[in-house]
Every structure is written in C-alpha cells, then in structure tokens.
Amino acid sequence: MNSRLYNSPAGKVFDIFNYVMLGILGILTVLPFLYIIGNSFATEAEITERSFFLIPKVFSFSAYEYIFSSSTIFRSIGVSIFITVAGTLVNLFFTLTMAYPLSRSDFWGRNVMMNMVIFSMLFGGGMIPTYLVIRGLGLLDSYWALMLPGAISAFNLIVVKNFFQQMPPGLEEAARIDGCSDLGVLWRIVLPLSKPVIATFALFYAVGHWNNFFSALLYISDSDKWPLQVMLRQIVLLSQASVGDMANMDPNFVQPPEQSIKMAVIVVGTIPILLVYPFLQKHFAKGVMLGSIKG
Amino acid sequence: MMNGKTDWNTNTTATAQADMATRPMRRESNWKRQIKRNKWLYVLVLPGFLYFVIFKYLPMWGIVIAFQDYQPFLGIRESNWVGLENFTNFFSNPDFFRLLRNTLVLALYDLIFFFPAPIIIALLLNEIRVAFFKRTIQTLVYVPHFVSMVIIASITYVFLTPQGGVLYDLIAWITGKPIDVLSSPGSFRPLIIVQMMWKEMGWGTIIFLAALAGVDTEQYEASIVDGAGRLRRMWHITLPAIRTTIVILLILRLGNFLDTGFEQIYLMTNSLNRDVADVFDTYVYTVGITQGAFSYSTAVGLFKSVVGIILVLGSNKLAKKFGHPGIY
Numbered sequence: 001m002n003s004r005l006y007n008s009p010a011g012k013v014f015d016i017f018n019y020v021m022l023g024i025l026g027i028l029t030v031l032p033f034l035y036i037i038g039n040s041f042a043t044e045a046e047i048t049e050r051s052f053f054l055i056p057k058v059f060s061f062s063a064y065e066y067i068f069s070s071s072t073i074f075r076s077i078g079v080s081i082f083i084t085v086a087g088t089l090v091n092l093f094f095t096l097t098m099a100y101p102l103s104r105s106d107f108w109g110r111n112v113m114m115n116m117v118i119f120s121m122l123f124g125g126g127m128i129p130t131y132l133v134i135r136g137l138g139l140l141d142s143y144w145a146l147m148l149p150g151a152i153s154a155f156n157l158i159v160v161k162n163f164f165q166q167m168p169p170g171l172e173e174a175a176r177i178d179g180c181s182d183l184g185v186l187w188r189i190v191l192p193l194s195k196p197v198i199a200t201f202a203l204f205y206a207v208g209h210w211n212n213f214f215s216a217l218l219y220i221s222d223s224d225k226w227p228l229q230v231m232l233r234q235i236v237l238l239s240q241a242s243v244g245d246m247a248n249m250d251p252n253f254v255q256p257p258e259q260s261i262k263m264a265v266i267v268v269g270t271i272p273i274l275l276v277y278p279f280l281q282k283h284f285a286k287g288v289m290l291g292s293i294k295g
Numbered sequence: 296m297m298n299g300k301t302d303w304n305t306n307t308t309a310t311a312q313a314d315m316a317t318r319p320m321r322r323e324s325n326w327k328r329q330i331k332r333n334k335w336l337y338v339l340v341l342p343g344f345l346y347f348v349i350f351k352y353l354p355m356w357g358i359v360i361a362f363q364d365y366q367p368f369l370g371i372r373e374s375n376w377v378g379l380e381n382f383t384n385f386f387s388n389p390d391f392f393r394l395l396r397n398t399l400v401l402a403l404y405d406l407i408f409f410f411p412a413p414i415i416i417a418l419l420l421n422e423i424r425v426a427f428f429k430r431t432i433q434t435l436v437y438v439p440h441f442v443s444m445v446i447i448a449s450i451t452y453v454f455l456t457p458q459g460g461v462l463y464d465l466i467a468w469i470t471g472k473p474i475d476v477l478s479s480p481g482s483f484r485p486l487i488i489v490q491m492m493w494k495e496m497g498w499g500t501i502i503f504l505a506a507l508a509g510v511d512t513e514q515y516e517a518s519i520v521d522g523a524g525r526l527r528r529m530w531h532i533t534l535p536a537i538r539t540t541i542v543i544l545l546i547l548r549l550g551n552f553l554d555t556g557f558e559q560i561y562l563m564t565n566s567l568n569r570d571v572a573d574v575f576d577t578y579v580y581t582v583g584i585t586q587g588a589f590s591y592s593t594a595v596g597l598f599k600s601v602v603g604i605i606l607v608l609g610s611n612k613l614a615k616k617f618g619h620p621g622i623y
Contacts, residue, residue, distance in 0.1 A: 008524065008525070010524060010525065011524070011525045014422070014525050014526075015422075018419050018422055018423065019423070019428065021419060022416075022419055022420065022423065022428075022432050023432070025416065025432065025436060025497075026431065026432045026435040026436060028493075029435050029436050029438060029439060029493070029497065030435050030438065032450050032454065033438075033450075035454075035461070036450060036453065047459070048459075050461075093342070094342050094343050094346055095343070097339045097340065097342055097343060098339070098340055098342070098343025098344070098346075099343075100336075100339055101333075101336040101337070101339050101340040102340070104333075104336060106329075106333065107333060107336050107340075108326055108329040108330060108333070113340070113344065116347055116352075117347065120347060120351040120352070122604060122607065123355070123600060123604055124351065124354065124355065124600065125351070125352075125353070125354020125355045125356075125357050125358055126354065126358065126579070126593065126596035126597065126599075126600055127576070127579050127580060127583065127584075127592075127596055128357075128360075128579065128583040128584070128589055128592050128593045128596060129353075129354035129355070129356075129357030129358055129360065129593060129596075130350070130354040130357075131583070131584060132354075132357055132360075132367075132589065133349065133350065133353050133354050133357060137349075148346070148350065149350050151346050151350070152343055152346055152347070157343075181335055182333065182335035182336050182339070183335045183339070186339070207441055210443070211441075211442070211443030211444075211445075211446075212443075213443060213444065213445045213558055214557065214558055217561075218580075218584065229443055229445045230445075232445050232446070232449055233445050233448075233449075233562065236448075236449040236452055236453065237448060237449060237452055237562060259453070259458075259459060262449070262453055263453060265449075266446055266449050266450060266453070269443065269445070269446050269449075270442055270446055273441050273442055273443075274438070277438060277441060280441060281434065281437065
C-alpha cells in the first residue's frame with residue numbers, strides 16, 4: 001500500500017491515538033500478573049509501606065518456602081499435576097479411539113453414533129442428574145470423577161475425526177495390502193501422521209485439567225484430594241490462608257505476610273499456563289480454523 | 296500381529312468394499328457380517344461409546360427425577376411421581392423472578408458492554424501497520440483467556456480487598472470514600488462484566504481478525520485514490536467485511552443468552568451480594584448439591600436447558616436465514 005497517502009494530519013492523530021490505546025490495553029492485560037508476581041516476593045515491611053509497585057527492593061522467597069513446606073498446598077499442587085497428566089492421557093485415549101472408527105465410511109453405525117455425539121452438544125442431563133450418576137458409580141471423592149466425566153469433548157472429537165478423514169486413503173490401503181489390521185493402521189499409520197494434531201489437543205486438554213475447578217467443587221469434598229484451583233479459592237477468596245499445619249514447620253520460620261502467600265499461590269497456579277502459552281499460541285489460530293469445518 | 300490369516304482377511308475386505316461401492320445396498324441387511332469384518336473398529340469405539348452412554352445419556356434419563364419426589368435411598372424406580380409439582384413450585388417461588396431478573400440483566404449488560412469490545416479492538420488492531428507492535432499486543436491480550444476463572448477471581452480479590460488491595464486504595468483515593476466493590480450489591484454486575492472483558496475481550500478479536508485478513512487490499516487502494524480518509528475506509532470497507540461475522544456472533548450469543556458462567560458467578564458471590572448474584576446455574580448448585588433438593592433443582596435445570604435449546608435452535612434458524620450454514 002502507498003503509505004504516503006496515509007499520512008494526512010487526521011490520519012496521524014488517529015495513528016497516535018490508536019497506538020496509545022492498544023498499548024494501554026496490552027499493559028492493562030499483563031500488569032495485574034506482573035504486580036502479583038512482584039508482590040509475591042515482597043517482605044511484610046515493604047507491603048505495608050507500599051514502597052514499590054512492581055519490583056520489591058528486597059526479594060524474599062519466604063512465601064514460596066511457606067507454600068512448599070505447607071503439606072496441604074504442596075499436596076494440592078501434586079494432585080493438580082497428577083490430574084493434568086493422567087486426565088490428558090484419558091482424554092487422548094478416549095478421543096482418538098473413538099474418532100478413528102467414526103472417520104471410516106465403511107463403519108456400520110457411524111451415522112447413529114455421530115448423531116448421538118452431536119445431540120449431546122445440544123442437550124445434556126444437567127448438573128444434578130450428572131452428579132447422581134457419578135455418585136451412583138461410587139466415584140465421589142475419587143480422582144476418576146475429575147477425569148472420566150469430561151473424557152471426550154464432543155467438539156474436539158469431531159475435529160479429530162475430520163482430520164482423520166482428510167488423510168489420503170491411499171496410505172491406509174497400502175498398509176492394508178501390506179497386511180495391516182485396523183488396529184495396525186491406526187497405530188502405525190494414522191496416529192504417527194497426526195502427531196501435531198494430537199499434541200495440540202493434548203495441550204488444550206491439559207490446560208483444561210489444570211484450570212478445572214467445577215468438577216472438583218462438585219465431586220471432591222475430601223480436602224486431601226483437592227486440586228490447586230480449589231485450594232486457591234480456599235486460601236485467597238475464603239482467606240483460610242494458614243490451612244494449618246504449622247506444627248510440621250521449623251519453629252524459627254517466620255510466617256510470611258498473608259498477602260504474599262496469596263500472591264504466591266496465584267503465581268503457582270498461573271505459571272504452568274504461561275509456560276505452555278507460546279506452544280498454545282502457535283496452535284490456536286489453526287485450531288480456530290479447524291473448528292470452522294463442519295462435522 | 297500381522298500373520299498370514301489377517302492378510303487374507305483384509306484382502307477380502309478390500310474386495311468386499313469394492314463390491315459395496317459398485318453395487319450399493321447389496322447386503323445392507325447383513326449387518327452382522329459387517330460388524331464381524333470391522334470387529335477392531337467396534338472394539339476401538341467401545342470406550343468412547345460407553346462414555347457417551349454413561350456420562351451423557353444416563354444423566355439425560357436421570358432428568359425424570361424432575362417429575363418425581365426423588366429419594367436417594369428409594370432410587371428412581373421406587374420414588375413417587377409428582378407430575379409437574381416441582382415446576383409449579385419453582386414458578387410460584389419468588390426466587391424464580393429474582394433468578395430470571397439477574398440472568399437477563401447480566402446477559403443484557405454483556406450484550407451492550409462486552410459484545411462490541413472485541414469488534415472495536417479488532418478494528419483498531421487492523422489499522423496498525425507495524426507488524427511487530429500488532430503481534431505483541433495480540434500475544435498479550437490473548438493470555439488471560441487461558442488462565443482459570445479461579446485465578447481471575449483471586450486476582451480481582453487481591454486488588455480490591457479492603458485489607459490493602461491496591462485498587463481499593465486507589466478508588467478510595469480518587470473518590471474520597473472507600474467502596475467495597477467486592478461485596479456491595481450495586482457493583483456486582485459491573486465487576487462481572489469488567490472481569491469478563493479483561494479475560495475474554497482480546498481472545499474475541501481472533502474471529503474478526505480472521506475475517507479482516509480476507510479483505511482485498513485493492514479495495515483500500517482504490518478508496519485512497521478516490522480520496523477516502525481513514526474513518527471512511529474503516530466505515531465503508533473494513534466494517535462491511537466483518538458485518539456477517541458480527542451478525543452471526545450476535546445471533547449465536549442470543550442462542551446462549553441464559554448461559555452466565557457458573558464458575559465466575561459462583562466465585563464472586565458472597566453473602567452480601569447474593570441477592571443480585573444468583574443465577575439459574577448457581578441456584579441449581581446451592582439448592583441441589585448443598586441442600587440436597589435433587590428433584591426440585593433438576594426441574595430448575597431442565598427449565599433452563601429447555602429454554603436454552605429453544606433459543607439455540609431459533610437463533611440457528613435465524614443464522615441460516617442470513618446465509619450462514621449454521622452450527623447444527
């Protein structure tokens with residue numbers, strides 16, 4: 001484009017306004033995170049004095065020491081990590097094994113099952129009947145309750161199925177002529193060729209598990225099994241910070257300020273997301289495109 | 296795994312498939328044969344199939360307790376049928392209008408304040424010609440979308456708490472009087488909308504930016520030659536390019552008008568703002584899970600999903616009228 005024609009005085013004013021506005025927007029988006037990270041390292045004195053905004057003058061790791069020595073918080077981090085890893089594997093197993101048969105045009109019953117999947121996106125039993133099913137299965141207070149009820153996202157299933165369908169049929173035929181069974185085709189041909197897609201969905205499922213609060217709220221009442229998100233709510237929103245096991249702690253340990261503990265727990269809950277964010281970003285634009293393909 | 300026998304079998308599969316293709320429906324009735332031929336596919340599909348049956352369709356059957364006086368120790372079979380009693384109880388309960396009001400007002404706020412935000416940002420981003428700046432801003436504003444609602448609520452809390460929250464102090468300093476935004480009923484809805492905007496408004500731009508990427512730059516060049524200024528180009532070229540997207544998203548939004556995010560409302564509710572905060576979903580949780588009124592709360596949930604499904608189907612029809620393929 002001819003940039004000379006852009007440079008009218010009004011255009012320049014607009015440009016300045018535009019850059020400033022978007023710059024402010026960008027800053028406003030990340031500022032809260034930076035503030036929280038900064039404050040999680042602050043000492044009591046500096047917090048009460050408010051002698052800094054983003055970067056404290058004296059760095060103190062006591063809030064993190066506290067978190068990682070408090071068995072309740074530490075355990076909930078462990079639970080979250082376990083659920084994220086195991087839950088994602090469950091998701092992938094269920095989604096991939098179902099998507100492959102549904103992608104095959106010679107699969108008798110495919111239409112019925114596809115309609116079953118699509119209808120479940122439109123209508124559901126709702127919170128209470130689902131809760132009663134989970135309870136009836138004896139899954140309350142079990143980690144399975146955090147992994148099984150959401151094992152397949154119908155939307156993801158359809159996207160994966162469509163991806164499988166787009167594969168050149170010649171590959172599968174060749175494998176079949178070489179003596180591959182259906183299982184062999186899936187394991188040796190289809191899955192290896194779908195690695196990038198599988199990685200993308202694994203990432204999105206994993207983020208979902210790490211962030212999941214609702215299932216734990218509904219199904220897990222035993223506080224020993226709470227994932228980090230539930231613990232976070234207890235500590236920050238309900239202010240039960242010292243989720244009490246001071247007995248196990250070094251008597252010389254000075255309890256860090258409550259504010260810092262809250263901030264540090266928020267940081268711990270956010271960091272994994274920020275770590276995978278660059279990978280997510282690489283994929284989500286593509287994901288939005290994939291989603292526009294109809295089932 | 297791949298022995299001679301399977302080899303032979305799959306070869307016949309291939310010829311059978313060819314047969315099916317040239318002479319369709321020849322052995323349509325012989326479904327047992329098909330299942331046998333594709334037995335591994337059925338083994339593969341089984342876990343997923345069971346998942347949908349157990350976790351999606353069993354609960355749908357469980358909805359019948361909305362028409363019962365369900366007692367957990369009696370089960371669905373033995374519990375008494377009460378017809379529409381749970382529904383009439385709900386509609387005659389003052390809670391019903393409170394919930395309806397809260398849901399509708401919140402949805403309306405969302406439509407007026409949240410909905411246009413991504414469009415405006417997308418338009419502004421589209422005018423940026425320094426690619427690096429544009430990419431950086433995009434990278435920043437997408438971040439909160441991936442952060443959990445608990446984190447968002449926690450950050451809000453830490454900033455607004457009367458015990459040293461920096462925003463709380465700032466508001467007090469500006470207005471001259473301290474306002475406890477977290478617990479005053481009047482600020483609940485604005486707070487929810489602002490949270491929503493902070494979390495999702497950047498992410499919402501993606502779909503508009505995708506639509507804008509398809510605009511032919513020649514149109515801009517032609518309009519420049521014709522002497523159109525910045526705003527005119529925005530108004531006559533950029534905006535029409537995303538008009539269909541806007542209409543479709545608006546219609547889809549109407550489809551889930553009643554869906555106010557459970558987690559967000561639940562996390563931001565406290566005893567002081569409960570009156571304006573309660574929506575259908577949080578009410579179902581409180582009455583059903585914490586108070587154990589299973590039948591009544593299932594009826595409330597059913598009411599909400601039936602209205603929801605009517606809205607979705609209606610808006611989908613509307614979308615098709617506007618030439619969009621629709622979602623179903």
